Amino acid sequence: MITVENLKKKFGDQVVLESINFSVNKGEVVCLVGASGSGKTTLLRCLNLLEEPSAGTLKIGNKRVEFGKQKVTKEDVKEIRQYSGMVFQSFNLFPHKTLIENIIEAPITVQKRDKKEVVVEANEILEKVGLIEHKDKYPDALSGGQQQRAAIARSLMMHPEILLFDEPTSALDPQLVREVLKVIEELAKEGQTMVIVTHEMNFARRIANRALFMDEGYILEEGPAEKVLSNPKEARTREFLALLEDE
Amino acid sequence: MFDFFSEIKWEYLYDFDLAIESLPFLLEGLRVTLIIAGFSMVFALIIGIIVGIARMSKLAIFRLPAKFYISFMRGTPLLVFVFILYYGLPVIGIEFESSIVAAIVGVSFNFAAYLAEVVRSAISSVPKGQWEAAETLQMSYFQTLRRIVIPQATRIAVPPTFNIFMDVLKGTSLASVITVQELLYSGRLIAGRTYDSMTMYITVAIIYWLVSIVIGAIQSRLEIRYNRYLAKG
Numbered sequence: 001m002i003t004v005e006n007l008k009k010k011f012g013d014q015v016v017l018e019s020i021n022f023s024v025n026k027g028e029v030v031c032l033v034g035a036s037g038s039g040k041t042t043l044l045r046c047l048n049l050l051e052e053p054s055a056g057t058l059k060i061g062n063k064r065v066e067f068g069k070q071k072v073t074k075e076d077v078k079e080i081r082q083y084s085g086m087v088f089q090s091f092n093l094f095p096h097k098t099l100i101e102n103i104i105e106a107p108i109t110v111q112k113r114d115k116k117e118v119v120v121e122a123n124e125i126l127e128k129v130g131l132i133e134h135k136d137k138y139p140d141a142l143s144g145g146q147q148q149r150a151a152i153a154r155s156l157m158m159h160p161e162i163l164l165f166d167e168p169t170s171a172l173d174p175q176l177v178r179e180v181l182k183v184i185e186e187l188a189k190e191g192q193t194m195v196i197v198t199h200e201m202n203f204a205r206r207i208a209n210r211a212l213f214m215d216e217g218y219i220l221e222e223g224p225a226e227k228v229l230s231n232p233k234e235a236r237t238r239e240f241l242a243l244l245e246d247e
Numbered sequence: 248m249f250d251f252f253s254e255i256k257w258e259y260l261y262d263f264d265l266a267i268e269s270l271p272f273l274l275e276g277l278r279v280t281l282i283i284a285g286f287s288m289v290f291a292l293i294i295g296i297i298v299g300i301a302r303m304s305k306l307a308i309f310r311l312p313a314k315f316y317i318s319f320m321r322g323t324p325l326l327v328f329v330f331i332l333y334y335g336l337p338v339i340g341i342e343f344e345s346s347i348v349a350a351i352v353g354v355s356f357n358f359a360a361y362l363a364e365v366v367r368s369a370i371s372s373v374p375k376g377q378w379e380a381a382e383t384l385q386m387s388y389f390q391t392l393r394r395i396v397i398p399q400a401t402r403i404a405v406p407p408t409f410n411i412f413m414d415v416l417k418g419t420s421l422a423s424v425i426t427v428q429e430l431l432y433s434g435r436l437i438a439g440r441t442y443d444s445m446t447m448y449i450t451v452a453i454i455y456w457l458v459s460i461v462i463g464a465i466q467s468r469l470e471i472r473y474n475r476y477l478a479k480g
Contacts, residue, residue, distance in 0.1 A: 050382065050383070078385070081383065084383070085384075086383040088376060088379070090376055092374075092377060092380035094377065094395055094399075095476055095477075096398045096476050105386075105394065106381075106384035106385065106386060110384065110390070138475075138476040138477075154384070158385065
């Protein structure tokens with residue numbers, strides 16, 4: 001589904017990602033873990049070209065783009081983005097639209113689908129994430145957990161082959177984390193391909209097929225989630241996990 | 248001190264009879280003022296939105312002319328610009344059909360520069376995350392601008408835009424200098440005939456003020472409407 005080869009990313013002179021190689025298979029859940037500043041969010045953002053890599057190649061579905069040689073065209077970006085949806089740390093719902101309006105926006109304006117049909121589907125998805133009774137409220141009237149579930153629903157409406165999560169629970173009050181993780185876990189069970197940047201280690205162990213541990217722009221350790229997150233080879237990974245346990 | 252006050256001729260302060268007598272004539276002038284102000288607000292807003300968006304463009308061929316335009320209009324007095332239009336252009340063979348048209352052009356183009364700055368700051372104040380969310384939903388630049396960014400920017404832009412609209416209203420008084428018979432000019436005519444400048448100009452001022460109050464009321468209603476999606480408190 002996703003193949004990343006030799007990916008590099010520099011911001012000016014600062015190297016943020018260095019020779020990144022990894023792949024994600026269809027139906028797999030891959031977690032990216034590591035300290036802040038290790039490059040995991042940047043890597044995730046490279047996967048839908050919110051950040052443009054400086055070098056290397058990215059293949060998603062049938063689309064392959066090479067960076068650093070020629071300019072990435074608008075068409076390239078468009079094609080790559082068709083494969084993925086993204087859930088942000090700060091939700092980024094559209095505040096001037098009600099939940100249902102948020103969710104039907106892209107299918108109607110981008111995919112030009114029939115409004116009636118989209119509304120029917122939106123209702124189903126809102127039901128699934130437990131927000132149907134809030135569908136006519138504005139995001140500002142909802143809790144962070146509800147907003148994040150709505151944001152997940154919004155991404156799902158585009159039927160992305162891959163869902164990217166950028167620390168989906170980091171901005172939430174502790175008591176709201178669980179309701180969001182539950183929705184993500186549900187998606188994992190349904191076989192949704194996902195790449196998740198997270199600090200929730202128990203959650204990652206439970207749902208991820210694989211985990212990548214990132215450190216200073218490199219993938220330091222990669223393997224089955226259970227192994228990398230419970231019994232890592234590398235000292236740095238152990239250190240990082242121990243720090244999280246302390247908290 | 249007491250001498251100073253005792254010399255004031257309070258009985259000449261305001262002649263109600265004259266004010267009421269001249270009201271029909273002043274309201275005829277107000278009609279012209281409102282025509283100039285109305286057209287100018289609409290044109291200034293349209294030009295302001297275009298220039299404001301051009302000012303934010305990554306492309307220098309849009310950005311630099313917009314920057315130059317804003318700089319020139321903000322850096323020169325409206326009256327001088329109106330003189331260039333009304334007295335200057337005929338020298339090179341361009342003449343306006345009427346001085347009203349010259350006034351509308353002058354006021355619109357001048358205040359459009361201020362509105363362009365409002366547009367720019369309002370659009371920049373919409374968080375980057377909104378653009379990114381729309382991008383990941385595959386919305387195009389213009390779809391994002393139209394459906395996501397401009398509606399949110401509008402809420403932020405309402406108060407400063409209406410400040411400028413009040414300036415537009417007051418700015419139309421400069422048209423009196425190029426012989427447009429608007430509110431101030433009408434007042435001047437009567438003041439010249441009756442020698443009662445105090446009554447006339449106070450009356451004119453009150454009429455401007457009342458129109459401003461109406462503009463302010465429209466602003467409040469729009470603010471309520473655009474703030475409806477924010478949680479109360």
